[in-house]
Amino acid sequence: xxxxxxxxxxxxxxxxxxxxxxxxxxxxxxxxxxxxxxxxxxxxxxxxxxxxxxxxxxxxxxxxxxxxxxxxxxxxxxxxxxxxxxxxxxxxxxxxxxxxxxxxxxxxxxxxxxxxxxxxxxxxx
Numbered sequence: 001x002x003x004x005x006x007x008x009x010x011x012x013x014x015x016x017x018x019x020x021x022x023x024x025x026x027x028x029x030x031x032x033x034x035x036x037x038x039x040x041x042x043x044x045x046x047x048x049x050x051x052x053x054x055x056x057x058x059x060x061x062x063x064x065x066x067x068x069x070x071x072x073x074x075x076x077x078x079x080x081x082x083x084x085x086x087x088x089x090x091x092x093x094x095x096x097x098x099x100x101x102x103x104x105x106x107x108x109x110x111x112x113x114x115x116x117x118x119x120x121x122x123x124x125x
Contacts, residue, residue, distance in 0.1 A: 012069070020089075032121065048118040048119065050104060
């Protein structure tokens, strides 16, 4: 099922992709988002850490990216209604994940710390 559209500030495609077949999307743990328990995989953690860093360092650029993603990401996510479709999205998003990792390791002094706290009780926006 796609994430809810109202007051949603998540990563639609990565969130839905985390619902694919476990051997493919490799969930790493459960996380918390707005009081709800969600399945979290590395791709979702990296994507959220990337957004966190650009929001912190480049707020105007973040608003542009967020606006584009909110406009296009959620409508696309509504079509991801099966595990197989979620697997496909996971693979499609993989190159972006690699770019996000490159960005995080280039511009953050402790990228793994930023990644690991996403969707945890330790993370406070």
